[in-house]
Amino acid sequence: MARIRRPIPGVDxxxxxxxxxxxxxxxxxxxxxxxxxxxxxxxxxxxxxIVDGVSAEKVLRKISHFNDGAQAWLFNPNKLAQTYPESAxxxxxxxxxxxxxxxxxxxxxxxxxxxxxxxxxxxxxxxLERLYAxxxxxxxxxxxxxxxxxxxxxxTGVRLSEFLRRLGADTTAKYVWFQCAEGYSxxxxxxxxxxxxxxxxxxxxDEILPRKYGFPIKCRMPxxxxxxxxxxxxGMHVTxxxxxxxxEDQGYNWFSGx
Amino acid sequence: MHFGKLARMVSSDTATAPAPAAxxxxxxxxxxxxxxxxxxxxxxxxGWEIYNASPLFGFTFPKSITLGGWLAGAxxxxxxxxxxxxxNGLIYVVLGFVTGRFRRRLWPIRPSEVxxxxxxxxxxxxxxxxxxxxxxxxxxxxxxxxxxxxVIVLSGLAMWKPVQLQELAALFGGYDAARYVHFFAMAAxxxxxxxxxxxxxxxxxxxxxxxTGR
Numbered sequence: 147m148a149r150i151r152r153p154i155p156g157v158d159x160x161x162x163x164x165x166x167x168x169x170x171x172x173x174x175x176x177x178x179x180x181x182x183x184x185x186x187x188x189x190x191x192x193x194x195x196i197v198d199g200v201s202a203e204k205v206l207r208k209i210s211h212f213n214d215g216a217q218a219w220l221f222n223p224n225k226l227a228q229t230y231p232e233s234a235x236x237x238x239x240x241x242x243x244x245x246x247x248x249x250x251x252x253x254x255x256x257x258x259x260x261x262x263x264x265x266x267x268x269x270x271x272x273x274l275e276r277l278y279a280x281x282x283x284x285x286x287x288x289x290x291x292x293x294x295x296x297x298x299x300x301x302t303g304v305r306l307s308e309f310l311r312r313l314g315a316d317t318t319a320k321y322v323w324f325q326c327a328e329g330y331s332x333x334x335x336x337x338x339x340x341x342x343x344x345x346x347x348x349x350x351x352d353e354i355l356p357r358k359y360g361f362p363i364k365c366r367m368p369x370x371x372x373x374x375x376x377x378x379x380x381g382m383h384v385t386x387x388x389x390x391x392x393x394e395d396q397g398y399n400w401f402s403g404x
Numbered sequence: 405m406h407f408g409k410l411a412r413m414v415s416s417d418t419a420t421a422p423a424p425a426a427x428x429x430x431x432x433x434x435x436x437x438x439x440x441x442x443x444x445x446x447x448x449x450x451g452w453e454i455y456n457a458s459p460l461f462g463f464t465f466p467k468s469i470t471l472g473g474w475l476a477g478a479x480x481x482x483x484x485x486x487x488x489x490x491x492n493g494l495i496y497v498v499l500g501f502v503t504g505r506f507r508r509r510l511w512p513i514r515p516s517e518v519x520x521x522x523x524x525x526x527x528x529x530x531x532x533x534x535x536x537x538x539x540x541x542x543x544x545x546x547x548x549x550x551x552x553x554x555v556i557v558l559s560g561l562a563m564w565k566p567v568q569l570q571e572l573a574a575l576f577g578g579y580d581a582a583r584y585v586h587f588f589a590m591a592a593x594x595x596x597x598x599x600x601x602x603x604x605x606x607x608x609x610x611x612x613x614x615x616t617g618r
Contacts, residue, residue: 206480213483220568227567288579290566293475294458296580369567397476399483404567 207397214401221403223337227368230286235351236297241358242372243328244392251327251378253362260363264323264383267314274362278348280304280312285343287368289375290404292393299359301366303347307340315384323389324365325381332376332391334367335401343368346379371402428535428613433505436496437614443492444593446471446485451590453478460587483564490557497550506550509536510543518544535613549596556589 241247259271284302291297310317322339324332338344344367350359360377367375373393383389394400429437449471456464457475472478500506517540524530525541538546559582562572566579576582604611612618 203477203480206477206484209484209487210480217565220565222568225568225570228570290579291458292479294454294583393476397480399479404565 203397210397210399213399217401217403218335218337221335221337221369223341225369227287227343227404230288230298232286232300234298235286235300239297239299239350239359240295242291243377245328247358249328250357252357253327253378253380255362258362258380260379261325261381262313262383263381264385265316265319266310266384268312274348277304277346277363281308282348283345284349285345285366285368287343287366289368289372291372292398292402300351301345301347301364302349303345303363303366305342306344306346306365306367307342309346310339310384313384319384320386321384321388323383323385324376324379325383326376327378327380330376330378330392331389332374332394333385333389333400334365334370334374338367338369338403341367341369369404371404373398374402425618426536427617429617430503430505431617432495432499432503434614434617436492436499439488439492440496443485443489444597446481447489448590448594450478450481450485454482455587460583486560493553493557497554500550506547509538510547513540513543513547532607532610535610545596545599549593549600552589552592552596556586556593559586559589 241250243250255274259273260277261271263269282302282304284300286298286300288296288298306322307317310322317336317340320336321333322336324334326332344365347360347364347366348355348362350356350364355361355364360379363379364377365375365379374391388400391400449469452465453467453470453472454475456467456470470478472481521530521540525539530539530541558572559576561569562576562582563579563586566573566582573579573582576585604614
């Protein structure tokens with residue numbers, strides 16, 4: 147799990163501590179196979195004992211890892227997600243996180259700097275002013291949540307591939323890791339990072355990305371499930387090591403491609 | 405699977421040589437049936453837990469009958485069992501056509517006969533003398549559940565990969581519509597299972613046949 151060890155400009159420290167406490171996995175959630183009678187019925191029907199949760203989880207995680215490979219193989223870097231007319235945009239686009247909206251991090255625009263690191267040429271942090279000066283494009287795409295629901299939104303920002311190029315990033319590296327203001331983190335594969343619709347978004351709708359939707363930066367990728375699209379991005383690393391992520395570490399599939 | 409072994413398993417369905425007792429279900433049918441049964445239970449139980457994360461209708465499935473404990477656990481089960489279900493299902497459907505079993509057992513399905521057999525079934529006057537000959541209601545239900553199986557796999561693929569397989573997703577009317585198709589295919593299969601299991605218990609010889617073959 148990613149921990150923030152030094153103060154980051156623009157981040158409310160007390161909020162950070164509050165959120166860090168939430169990073170501790172909920173024991174009920176971790177109890178993978180406590181399916182109660184559902185599991186009992188299955189055990190009864192099959193006559194086998196599958197209550198050994200630890201080994202069952204191990205096998206399931208191995209298959210999930212196999213599924214990462216299958217999805218990477220299926221991923222076509224040139225295949226674009228469907229785009230929609232503005233009339234299709236979901237009104238009341240949902241706020242979704244593991245904390246209530248009132249706990250969403252508040253990042254100070256004046257002092258914020260995007261930290262960049264890892265296998266890149268120029269590690270100088272980026273102010274919002276410099277980020278906003280980058281060439282931008284707009285997409286109206288569908289966000290699909292791992293829970294099943296979907297919503298169409300409009301995001302504007304710089305292509306991540308273009309930003310990586312300007313950083314002098316080694317795009318033969320395997321991963322890009324995102325660090326977020328509340329302690330959230332996510333690691334994505336390089337082919338997805340270089341996909342033409344993968345975007346560092348600065349705007350939602352026609353406004354500067356509001357706090358609700360991830361100010362100052364969201365990384366929008368319509369080729370992955372919603373939880374792989376980090377909000378409140380404050381740091382980015384190009385790396386050959388899978389640094390995991392908030393939900394992935396708890397058992398959600400790592401690749402989670404669409 | 406070794407080809408020779410597969411050929412032997414397949415040929416037992418078409419063999420004309422007299423056996424001690426007639427084979428009702430050749431080995432490949434029995435093996436794929438029970439693998440499918442296990443995979444289906446896991447897919448339905450985990451699928452219900454996944455449904456609960458964002459219900460399509462005004463109800464959720466009781467936690468006591470779902471599998472996985474929480475969304476991530478259910479997804480792990482679902483995306484593991486899907487390989488078993490899909491590969492086993494593909495083998496079954498291919499062999500069903502190749503060996504001629506589908507044609508012999510499930511064809512023809514005539515509406516008038518289905519009506520007559522349904523009436524007979526409801527009055528408990530339907531004969532089960534020869535388990536190898538399916539009545540019209542059986543033919544219709546077995547054919548329908550195979551179709552539901554194909555639909556549930558394809559709509560599931562469309563939901564899993566609505567970008568990479570967007571042409572397939574479009575066939576179902578897009579990602580969101582595919583969720584409904586997937587749900588109703590599940591409902592059809594669960595409905596089939598209810599009848600299937602009750603009848604298997606009512607005619608225990610049929611249960612023996614799907615285990616021992618005779």
